[in-house]
Amino acid sequence: MRGKYLLGILVILGALGYMVFGGLGRNLVYFLTPSEYLQDQARYQNRSVRLGGLVKPGTVQYDKDRLELRFVLTDGVAEVPVLHKGTPPGMFKEGQGVVVEGRFQEGVFQGTNLLVKHSEAYQAPKEGWTPEEVRKLIEEAQ
Amino acid sequence: MLKTQTPSRPDALTWVFLGLGLLLLPLGLYLALAAPPDVNQGYLVRIMYLHVPTAWVGYLAFFVTFLYSLLYLFRQDPRHDRVALASAEIGLVFMGLALVTGMLWARPTWGVYWTWEPRLTTTAILFAVYLGYFLLRGAIEDPELRRKAAAAVGVLGFLNVPISYMSVKWWRSLHQTQSIDLTTGRIHMDPAMLQALLFNLLVFTLLYLGFTRFRAMVAALEEAKEEA
Numbered sequence: 512m513r514g515k516y517l518l519g520i521l522v523i524l525g526a527l528g529y530m531v532f533g534g535l536g537r538n539l540v541y542f543l544t545p546s547e548y549l550q551d552q553a554r555y556q557n558r559s560v561r562l563g564g565l566v567k568p569g570t571v572q573y574d575k576d577r578l579e580l581r582f583v584l585t586d587g588v589a590e591v592p593v594l595h596k597g598t599p600p601g602m603f604k605e606g607q608g609v610v611v612e613g614r615f616q617e618g619v620f621q622g623t624n625l626l627v628k629h630s631e632a633y634q635a636p637k638e639g640w641t642p643e644e645v646r647k648l649i650e651e652a653q
Numbered sequence: 654m655l656k657t658q659t660p661s662r663p664d665a666l667t668w669v670f671l672g673l674g675l676l677l678l679p680l681g682l683y684l685a686l687a688a689p690p691d692v693n694q695g696y697l698v699r700i701m702y703l704h705v706p707t708a709w710v711g712y713l714a715f716f717v718t719f720l721y722s723l724l725y726l727f728r729q730d731p732r733h734d735r736v737a738l739a740s741a742e743i744g745l746v747f748m749g750l751a752l753v754t755g756m757l758w759a760r761p762t763w764g765v766y767w768t769w770e771p772r773l774t775t776t777a778i779l780f781a782v783y784l785g786y787f788l789l790r791g792a793i794e795d796p797e798l799r800r801k802a803a804a805a806v807g808v809l810g811f812l813n814v815p816i817s818y819m820s821v822k823w824w825r826s827l828h829q830t831q832s833i834d835l836t837t838g839r840i841h842m843d844p845a846m847l848q849a850l851l852f853n854l855l856v857f858t859l860l861y862l863g864f865t866r867f868r869a870m871v872a873a874l875e876e877a878k879e880e881a
Contacts, residue, residue, distance in 0.1 A: 517792055523785040527778060541770045541825045563825065600764035602693065610827055626763045631829035632841035633698055635689030646695065 542610045546589035559614050562591060563628075568605040584611065584620070595622035602627045661874065663867050671863030674856055681856040684849040691846075700758040702849055705832075706857035708751035708776075714744025714861060715783065715814050722807030725800060731876065734800040737807050738790070739868035743861060745783045752780060763827060771820040772828035779813040786810060796879075 542563030548555060562584055570583035580595040580603075593611055603609065608628035613621045663671075685702035721737035724730070755773075756766045767773065786806045793799035821830045832841050833850075840847060 519788040520785060520792060523781055523788060527781055527785075541827065600762075602762055624765065626765060626768060626827055628827055629693060629762055629829060630841075631832045633691045633694075633701070633832060633843055633846050635843040635845060636692050646690075 544586040544589070545584055545591040546586055548591070549589050555615075557614065559612065559623075561610050561612050562593075562620060563608070563610040564591075566603070566605050566607050566609055571605055573599060580625070584609070591620050592618070593620045593622050595625045597625070600625060600627045602629060660870060663870050667863055667866040667870070669863075670859050670866065674860035674863050677852075677856045677859065681849075681853040684852050688846050688849040689843060694762060697758065697761055698846070700754055701832075701846075702853045704751060704754040704758055705850060706853045707747045707754060709854055710857050710861045711744050711748030711751050711779075712814050712818065713858065714740045714747060714865070715779070715811055717865070718744065718807045719811035719814075722804035725804045726808070731796075731800065732873075734804065735869045735872040735876070736865070737804065738872055739865045741783055741786055741807065742868055743864045745780070745787070747857075747861070748776070748780050748783070752776065768827060770827040771824040772817065772826050775813065775817040775820045779810075779817050782806070782810040782813055796876075 542561035543555070545562060545564055548560065548562060564584040564586040567583040567585045567590065570581075572581040573579070574581075578597055580597065580599050582593055582595075584591045584593050593613075595611065595613075603625070608630075610626040610628060611620060611622040612624035612626070615621070681702070685699055688699065688702070690696045691698035717740040718737045721733045721740065725733040725737060759768075760766050786803060789806055790799055790803050793802055818831075819836075820826060821828050822836075833847075834840070842850070
């Protein structure tokens with residue numbers, strides 16, 4: 512009976528150790544900005560990284576047939592072209608903060624995972640709008 | 654040893670908390686469903702009315718465990734240990750619910766259920782620590798040693814709560830920062846949404862108080878049986 516609990520404690524400690532030294536250690540910097548990446552390019556060469564920034568307005572191209580999403584990621588200083596295979600997430604739009612997981616190939620950042628950041632500010636749509644109208648508005652905006 | 658009378662049924666205050674909490678829960682749900690959608694997220698924002706209160710109860714419960722663990726270490730009164738145990742158990746359940754509701758919210762907004770970003774990672778660690786709290790209790794047979802060891806974890810484990818809360822400010826994260834920011838007092842939320850959220854926070858706090866008092870009473874019964 513006690514052996515079972517001790518085994519459990521060991522598993523928990525192991526998981527904690529893994530999270531602290533493996534997961535958390537690597538993730539203390541969750542994402543790099545494009546300028547940080549470009550400054551220290553040699554270090555991240557051929558490594559999978561996360562890049563975070565804003566989707567530059569006017570650069571989004573989505574090929575529906577080949578499921579290729581192209582856009583430029585910017586932090587206001589440096590810019591990085593991104594190619595992501597797959598459909599854009601629901602809240603993806605121009606000017607939105609995103610985090611892309613992937614690696615560089617031939618000058619283009621090949622995203623394998625696209626995460627959309629959203630702000631902590633919640634606002635209701637304008638006065639007098641019914642939920643149905645809002646739903647339509649949201650659907651049209653996508 | 655003088656045996657103190659253990660109550661075999663919950664006292665009036667426990668029933669008041671539980672009754673009020675359960676009674677107001679449907680009203681909280683109604684307010685959450687009646688609150689306006691968000692301009693960016695639409696109706697998805699409503700998961701917040703479940704996600705934020707469950708996370709709050711988790712943090713609150715672990716704080717209460719911290720307080721009563723400290724009290725136990727100073728006074729050596731088993732009653733304090735029982736409250737610490739009860740609160741940790743309720744906290745673990747609600748923290749688990751916060752993780753689940755968070756994942757359900759993350760998939761449609763961020764695009765993934767889980768990612769090892771600071772808030773999620775620190776909260777997963779927090780959850781694992783309190784899971785360890787119960788494993789530790791189960792592993793020690795001597796009641797006094799068990800209480801002392803558990804109190805130590807209850808005190809040290811609480812360190813993770815401020816780390817988890819502040820993680821979105823200390824590190825670059827995907828998780829948004831606090832909408833009701835306790836460190837600056839700023840609120841980034843539509844008044845109608847804020848009302849619904851505050852009401853649900855109140856309801857979940859009442860439920861927490863009721864559940865914890867109830868669980869502490871059950872713990873007293875368990876202990877009385879163990880001694881007999």
